[in-house]
Amino acid sequence: MQFRTYSAPEFDPYGDSRQPEVSELWAAPVATAPIDADVALPGSKSQTNRELVLSALADGPSLLTAPLHSQDSDRMVEALAALGTGVERMPEQAQLAQRESQRRPTGSSRPAIPAGPFGPDLRIVPASELTGSTTIDAGQAGTVMRFVPPVAALALGPVTIDADDSARGRPMHAMVDALRALGVDLADEGRGALPFTVHGTGRVSGGEITIDASSSSQFVSGLLLSAPRFENGLVLHHSGERLPSLPHIEMTIAALAARGVTVETPELGTWVVRPQPIGARDVAIEPDLSNAAPFLAAAVATGGRVTIGHWPAETTQVGADLATYLPLFGAEVSLDGDRLTVRGTGTISGVDLDLSTGGELAPALAALAALADSPSELTGIGHIRHHETDRLAALVAEINGLGGHATELEDGLRIEPAELHGGVWKSYKDHRMSTAGALIGLRVPGVEVHDIGATAKTLPQFPELWRRMVSGPAQGALPA
Ligand SMILES: O=C(O)C1=C[C@@H](OP(=O)(O)O)[C@@H](O)[C@H](O)C1
């Protein structure tokens, strides 16, 4: 394979997240001393894309403050706009006034949401009638490919939904079968995969269905988000060997509740949504706590300190579990107001972790485990074989490619201590593989990440934020 050298572009926080494909090599910065940094992170992908969908289906305009601007959120904005939703980028003055009005009730003078320059707030104006006769590009976004088809079914006219070549293989069967069972006409040429065309009639009858959401919680979330607009609502049962990422379903239920929609859960694996309006709402999006994983892990890897501001006191984001996971690796974690600090202690211990609730944290935690001084097992994550890439295979290949000792388990990974060396770390067009490579590169000289541009999926600013974090005013000696 031939690679060219990659030099980071100028930091452009308002830049277009649809970056050109960056398939060059990025020399991962090496920490020469313990990291000592404060990091501000843009908005949560999962919250932004839920609130975009709910705002498009709501009974009036909504304002999203501090939303994410990245490939995944841009694909969602474009999808909803193609169906007739109005999306306005708020001018800076209006943003400041809005943020001022969202100051914390405790009397603190600090705004309740990040003031970081990560892109404009968005005002969403629902269409009086969703219109089809359009094509939607989900890119690589699981949230777009699983949340938008039920919305398309509520539109009038055919909607073709497609994705990047690399994402066309992601499971969609459960959504195809669910929509058909709800009375939606869908043409998929028997593939049960993207691309397919939803022949929307402007209405979905709804009813009681059973799906197998073992491969992704997003099927449940996608159906629940649109269900209040189904004529008969939805009674949804999950039947399958497992249900991953439960906090993400909790996030969906919480987002609906905040807009006045109750989701009843009479038993585990059943959700009931009655037909009802979805309330318009102004929402402040929390920072993306899953994207916090490589940054906080950097403190552990270098025996240093990383602080992330605006850490929510209460959240359904699974990244909040980093505060309990990282101490298992040997870190100290403290929360001072809304500032979460992780301090490395100089020791990186191996861990046994069931990550079934938070599979998207696995790449960062696997990278940290590869730097640990004792073996780790990360389990409950068989479903991450269906994420942006087969993450179990990718992590094993790349960790071992640097001299590590990782093996694939039926539902996870075993990683044993080994002396790592430099080399090319491939990203497989997966943002979390790119950031996992960067994390290992902090401690292993000569790691070159192929396609750091993949981080544009949820964090286009990653190379610059990482560079700033590593080049902070750190002093002292790295752990042995
Ligand atoms: O609903 C969501 O926002 C997400 C759900 C999870 O998907 P899976 O259940 O497919 O793991 C998670 O991994 C993904 O990053 C985001």
Ligand SMILES: C=C(OP(=O)(O)O)C(=O)O
């Ligand atoms: C699995 C992920 O993304 P998606 O929303 O595309 O499923 C992820 O971000 O780790």
